[in-house]
Amino acid sequence: MSREAARQIKPIFSDAPGERILAMGNQAIARGAIEAGVQLASGYPGTPSTEILETLIAASSIFGFQAFWGVNEKVAFDAATGASFSGARSLVAVKHVGVNVLSDSLMQVNHIDIAGGLVLVAVDDVGGMSSNNEQDSRFYAAFAEIPCLEPATLDEARLMVKTAFDISENMGVPVMVRSVNRLSHLTASMTLGEIAVVDKKPEFDSSRTWVGFPSLDPHRQLREKIKHAGEILNAYEFNQFDHHPESSIALIAGGFTVNYAVEALKILGQENHVTLLGVRTSNPLPTEMFHKVIDHTETIVVVEDVNWYLESAVLACVAQNARNPKVIGRLSDDLPPVGETTVENLTRILEKLIPDVMPRPGIDEKLADTCNEIRVKLPRRGINFCAGCPHRGSYYSLSKAIRSLDLEEKMAVIGDIGCYTLGIWEPFSLLKSMTSMGASMGTAAAISQLSPDQKTLAVIGDSTLFHAGQPGLLQIALNQAPVTVVVTDNRVTAMTGAQADASTGLDLRGGIDHSVKIEDLARAYGFKHIFVGDAYNIPQMFSLYRKALAIDAPTMVIARRECALAEQTAPLIQTKAKVRANKCTGCMECIDNFGCPALQVRESKSTGSGKKVFVDINACVGCGECRYACPDDAITLDVSALAKSIHENRRHIFSAAFRTIAKNYWKIKPAWSFKKKLRTLL
Amino acid sequence: MVLQEKITNIVIAGAGGQGNLFASKVLAQAAMNKGLQVKIAETYGVAMRGGSVHSQVRFGEGEFGPLIPTNGADAILGLEPLEALRLAVDYVYPDTMIVTNTRAIAPVQGKASALPYPSLETIAKHFQEIHAKDFFMLDANALAQDLNDPQSSNMIMVGALIGSAAIPLSLDEISTAVGVQSPAMVLQKNIVALRKGFDFIQSRQQKERSTETC
Ligand code: SF4
Ligand code: SF4
Numbered sequence: 040m041s042r043e044a045a046r047q048i049k050p051i052f053s054d055a056p057g058e059r060i061l062a063m064g065n066q067a068i069a070r071g072a073i074e075a076g077v078q079l080a081s082g083y084p085g086t087p088s089t090e091i092l093e094t095l096i097a098a099s100s101i102f103g104f105q106a107f108w109g110v111n112e113k114v115a116f117d118a119a120t121g122a123s124f125s126g127a128r129s130l131v132a133v134k135h136v137g138v139n140v141l142s143d144s145l146m147q148v149n150h151i152d153i154a155g156g157l158v159l160v161a162v163d164d165v166g167g168m169s170s171n172n173e174q175d176s177r178f179y180a181a182f183a184e185i186p187c188l189e190p191a192t193l194d195e196a197r198l199m200v201k202t203a204f205d206i207s208e209n210m211g212v213p214v215m216v217r218s219v220n221r222l223s224h225l226t227a228s229m230t231l232g233e234i235a236v237v238d239k240k241p242e243f244d245s246s247r248t249w250v251g252f253p254s255l256d257p258h259r260q261l262r263e264k265i266k267h268a269g270e271i272l273n274a275y276e277f278n279q280f281d282h283h284p285e286s287s288i289a290l291i292a293g294g295f296t297v298n299y300a301v302e303a304l305k306i307l308g309q310e311n312h313v314t315l316l317g318v319r320t321s322n323p324l325p326t327e328m329f330h331k332v333i334d335h336t337e338t339i340v341v342v343e344d345v346n347w348y349l350e351s352a353v354l355a356c357v358a359q360n361a362r363n364p365k366v367i368g369r370l371s372d373d374l375p376p377v378g379e380t381t382v383e384n385l386t387r388i389l390e391k392l393i394p395d396v397m398p399r400p401g402i403d404e405k406l407a408d409t410c411n412e413i414r415v416k417l418p419r420r421g422i423n424f425c426a427g428c429p430h431r432g433s434y435y436s437l438s439k440a441i442r443s444l445d446l447e448e449k450m451a452v453i454g455d456i457g458c459y460t461l462g463i464w465e466p467f468s469l470l471k472s473m474t475s476m477g478a479s480m481g482t483a484a485a486i487s488q489l490s491p492d493q494k495t496l497a498v499i500g501d502s503t504l505f506h507a508g509q510p511g512l513l514q515i516a517l518n519q520a521p522v523t524v525v526v527t528d529n530r531v532t533a534m535t536g537a538q539a540d541a542s543t544g545l546d547l548r549g550g551i552d553h554s555v556k557i558e559d560l561a562r563a564y565g566f567k568h569i570f571v572g573d574a575y576n577i578p579q580m581f582s583l584y585r586k587a588l589a590i591d592a593p594t595m596v597i598a599r600r601e602c603a604l605a606e607q608t609a610p611l612i613q614t615k616a617k618v619r620a621n622k623c624t625g626c627m628e629c630i631d632n633f634g635c636p637a638l639q640v641r642e643s644k645s646t647g648s649g650k651k652v653f654v655d656i657n658a659c660v661g662c663g664e665c666r667y668a669c670p671d672d673a674i675t676l677d678v679s680a681l682a683k684s685i686h687e688n689r690r691h692i693f694s695a696a697f698r699t700i701a702k703n704y705w706k707i708k709p710a711w712s713f714k715k716k717l718r719t720l721l
Numbered sequence: 722m723v724l725q726e727k728i729t730n731i732v733i734a735g736a737g738g739q740g741n742l743f744a745s746k747v748l749a750q751a752a753m754n755k756g757l758q759v760k761i762a763e764t765y766g767v768a769m770r771g772g773s774v775h776s777q778v779r780f781g782e783g784e785f786g787p788l789i790p791t792n793g794a795d796a797i798l799g800l801e802p803l804e805a806l807r808l809a810v811d812y813v814y815p816d817t818m819i820v821t822n823t824r825a826i827a828p829v830q831g832k833a834s835a836l837p838y839p840s841l842e843t844i845a846k847h848f849q850e851i852h853a854k855d856f857f858m859l860d861a862n863a864l865a866q867d868l869n870d871p872q873s874s875n876m877i878m879v880g881a882l883i884g885s886a887a888i889p890l891s892l893d894e895i896s897t898a899v900g901v902q903s904p905a906m907v908l909q910k911n912i913v914a915l916r917k918g919f920d921f922i923q924s925r926q927q928k929e930r931s932t933e934t935c
Contacts, residue, residue: 059753061746061749061750061753061759168764221762221787221788222787224762224763225760225761225762225787226745226746226749226759226760226761226762226763227749227758227759227760227761227787228753228758228759298784298785298786298787299786301784301785301786302784302785302786302790305783305784305785306790381788381790382786382788382790383790383791399790400814401792401814402792402813402814402815406813406815406851409850409851410810410811410813410851411810413806413810413847413850413851414807414810414811416836416839417803417806417807417810417836417839418803418828418835418836418837418838418839419828419835419836420736420772420773420803420804420828421772421828422772423772639827640827657871
């Protein structure tokens with residue numbers, strides 16, 4: 040594809056230096072890599088970093104470089120290392136917990152004098168909005184003794200990623216660019232820069248060895264490198280210093296939080312009175328500037344997201360300095376120790392510190408009270424599986440199977456990371472634990488062995504199993520631990536927007552390559568009892584779970600069905616569910632225990648509960664799962680909607696997607712024996 | 722009271738799949754075309770699985786952060802009435818304009834203990850209690866149905882917001898921005914929808930004005 044054609048697709052790929060476009064932070068990061076002439080990009084999907092690699096994968100065919108999802112972050116980083124050893128520029132983009140996974144490699148590659156620029160983009164999910172934890176990646180940069188840059192705007196993100204490649208090559212170490220959710224998911228205007236033309240062909244340099252052993256000399260070299268990194272970084276003048284030596288108060292803010300500091304000062308009309316040091320070079324830190332701030336202040340407010348990385352460094356400088364200003368921040372508990380920095384918190388602190396300041400205009404107390412009164416009356420809009428999500432069927436049948444075996448009280452159900460994690464909460468409330476990616480396997484193995492009277496079951500998705508679950512799965516087999524492993528195989532990495540994984544079987548250019556069958560994997564590891572079912576087919580799954588739970592050995596149940604989110608793009612014959620009002624008794628089984636968002640309740644005088652269910656046809660995707668969640672057979676699929684949809688999609692009649700879906704529809708038939716069973720289980 | 726000079730703060734409230742982000746991009750693009758700084762912040766990730774979807778558009782001159790401070794919205798655009806109210810109680814200040822769609826999307830009914838979805842009258846009453854400027858409620862889905870384009874309710878709402886004159890962007894400016902942000906095949910439909918929402922609010926305002934004078 041020509042570059043002109045690329046421009047037509049997305050302005051972010053446009054070869055028009057100087058043009059201003061509307062872009063997302065993650066796209067700005069990707070653009071920086073494109074401008075730097077990146078030759079290999081990898082990562083693993085994880086909110087809030089996913090769009091970086093998505094953009095680079097889209098760009099790779101246009102600009103002719105390699106970009107692919109790694110099986111996990113470590114594999115991605117190792118691939119980037121290979122590129123660097125071959126003289127090529129490479130980028131790895133991951134969320135904060137991904138840095139944990141790749142850290143084993145990072146902590147050793149830093150001991151090697153690398154060739155091609157290697158940039159690690161770590162995106163911290165501040166406030167843990169889509170994560171299990173909060174974590175500050177800057178400590179990893181300090182830990183690995185590598186340079187770290189922290190952009191505050193989209194233009195800086197683009198430029199710093201671009202520059203990070205130069206710095207990495209100049210110093211021979213990986214460079215971290217740390218972003219945060221608010222930057223990565225910010226959409227704003229940015230200016231495009233020039234795209235480098237790469238004519239160097241990557242080639243592994245076998246004339247030298249790429250090892251960090253024996254490690255003392257390499258470590259000494261690393262120390263020397265980072266010691267002199269300050270001079271290199273200073274030359275770029277990334278740090279912003281609004282110096283007001285007459286002011287007794289100063290703000291030192293790191294990376295993206297500079298935005299909050301600037302806004303708080305503006306709101307209070309202090310932008311030309313209070314010193315502001317906006318730090319962008321997080322490793323090494325600009326300590327000479329810290330001393331300049333300490334020299335004229337009584338109070339220093341340190342602003343940063345997640346931990347107290349900057350604050351502790353400022354305190355260390357104060358300890359060396361003759362003056363002794365008070366340092367206020369997260370460590371001192373003056374700012375909230377966890378969660379995002381907010382303009383509100385900052386203005387509150389500054390109002391106390393700055394004499395005679397006009398406070399931030401707010402609403403009066405009466406209005407605030409009214410707002411509070413209303414707030415508590417509003418129903419929550421909880422998170423839920425999508426309409427048509429196969430996990431709903433997997434969990435509904437599993438909870439009924441557990442109940443039918445009277446195991447509810449005793450079971451240990453161990454969860455893992457993905458959409459299926461929602462099984463922790465209502466309506467299923469099945470999962471009792473969740474830690475890191477793939478951890479369910481080893482955790483369940485131990486529980487099943489320590490407490491053999493307790494039935495142990497672990498739920499893991501396909502992508503998570505490939506990512507880090509495989510070693511634990513092997514452990515279950517090796518220990519002969521009596522765990523029932525349930526694999527919710529929806530053939531993609533669903534939570535982050537349905538990226539292809541090894542179960543999808545798409546190669547990096549989107550062509551069909553090969554798909555790994557999880558049952559083959561388990562068989563190779565030595566699992567003797569493997570059951571494969573269709574997650575939509577609730578009666579089938581119900582009986583498979585019952586069989587599996589009766590076995591006292593490593594057992595696997597695969598609930599396979601494509602993620603509803605991924606299916607939305609395929610040509611789809613769609614029918615809709617229909618509730619036969621005369622049959623609906625208002626028992627609320629499908630609402631309380633199944634919970635598809637397309638099923639809604641209205642008032643009705645004719646039922647005992649005073650309620651009846653109806654289908655929101657705009658939300659319903661016609662998966663048919665709900666038919667099994669009605670003990671009175673009130674829910675059916677609408678045949679006329681089906682006929683209409685087949686007619687509308689007739690030109691796709693020969694397409695593979697159409698055929699598979701059509702085939703599957705006929706497979707699911709109401710199962711009378713299951714309904715009978717269901718009634719006894721209510 | 723002017724909260725922040727030269728910055729316009731718009732909160733867009735909705736549930737999943739309502740075209741929240743597209744609406745914010747159109748507003749931002751229009752402001753960017755005028756040479757202003759723009760910022761859009763959005764909810765994401767796990768919050769999107771059926772939860773509230775909430776975005777914020779800020780534009781103006783000079784530097785400002787990504788997030789609208791609490792009680793700092795100039796306008797609240799509701800694509801769904803409950804969500805509009807939910808955000809209104811966080812972002813309202815005495816000059817906030819609220820424009821919301823009346824078409825409710827009920828949250829998935831939890832157990833019997835779940836709080837009931839408030840009626841439209843209750844929501845309107847609450848708006849009255851907390852607002853000081855003005856609010857408009859319209860059935861954008863019905864208007865979209867009139868246009869035979871059920872997907873267009875978000876553009877109708879953007880048109881309504883412009884019609885309310887709460888933010889310094891004109892219908893022409895928005896239409897140009899829609900041209901940049903939409904694929905060619907839906908462009909015309911989007912423009913028609915914008916106009917529909919705009920006219921609806923304008924005619925309603927006119928009616929109110931004429932009843933005031935007599
Ligand atoms: S994205 Fe896929 S797996 Fe996740 S809730 Fe939706 S349908 Fe289910
Ligand atoms: S068929 Fe039933 S379960 Fe599937 S999306 Fe429609 S209402 Fe939900």
